[in-house]
Amino acid sequence: MHVHNYEKLWLGASLLLIVGFISTIVYGAAGAGITMVNDEGGQVNPQELGNTSGFDDPGVTKVGPNEYEVHVVGIQFAFQPSTMEVPANSTVTFYVTSRDVVHGFEIVGTNANTMVIPGEVSKITVEFDEPGEYGIVCHEYCGAGHHSMAAELTVTEPSNFTMQDDTQTQTGGNETTNATATPSGGESA
Numbered sequence: 001m002h003v004h005n006y007e008k009l010w011l012g013a014s015l016l017l018i019v020g021f022i023s024t025i026v027y028g029a030a031g032a033g034i035t036m037v038n039d040e041g042g043q044v045n046p047q048e049l050g051n052t053s054g055f056d057d058p059g060v061t062k063v064g065p066n067e068y069e070v071h072v073v074g075i076q077f078a079f080q081p082s083t084m085e086v087p088a089n090s091t092v093t094f095y096v097t098s099r100d101v102v103h104g105f106e107i108v109g110t111n112a113n114t115m116v117i118p119g120e121v122s123k124i125t126v127e128f129d130e131p132g133e134y135g136i137v138c139h140e141y142c143g144a145g146h147h148s149m150a151a152e153l154t155v156t157e158p159s160n161f162t163m164q165d166d167t168q169t170q171t172g173g174n175e176t177t178n179a180t181a182t183p184s185g186g187e188s189a
């Protein structure tokens with residue numbers, strides 16, 4: 001069978017396009033440090049979060065030099081805590097779970113993005129190189145107030161970073177650490 005040269009050219013070009021499309025999908029799924037959230041975070045009883053280590057007092061905990069853990073609970077229609085602060089150039093591991101229905105957890109502008117399922121702990125590790133403000137949104141429709149379900153993450157200059165008081169108590173007692181004032185203040189005297 002005779003195939004015209006012009007037709008061969010088009011066949012070749014369309015094959016190239018198909019290979020190109022497959023490559024972009026493979027790169028998007030496996031390249032650029034992208035990994036799926038798996039079940040490594042473990043399981044919890046959503047009714048017992050108040051008695052579950054980490055989720056009984058959600059927030060930021062220092063676990064090593066430049067290493068932080070953040071426990072977050074999603075509820076209709078908020079994240080606990082609603083504001084978080086970590087220093088730049090640190091490794092931050094988020095443990096996120098839900099008390100009621102399926103929620104989403106996305107740190108806008110990063111590739112940190114997971115479903116939040118009651119009973120499951122979604123574990124994501126993020127490295128923030130630059131100080132900045134990040135919005136955290138719920139991106140799984142969870143009910144009438146879904147659109148208002150958001151939180152805020154502040155990545156501060158490491159030299160300006162001070163752990164908030166309640167987390168200092170967790171990591172080692174507050175007798176020696178109450179001399180430095182936190183920038184937020186918040187006294188109602």
Ligand SMILES: [Cu+2]
Binds near residue numbers: 103104138140143147
């Ligand atoms: Cu939602």
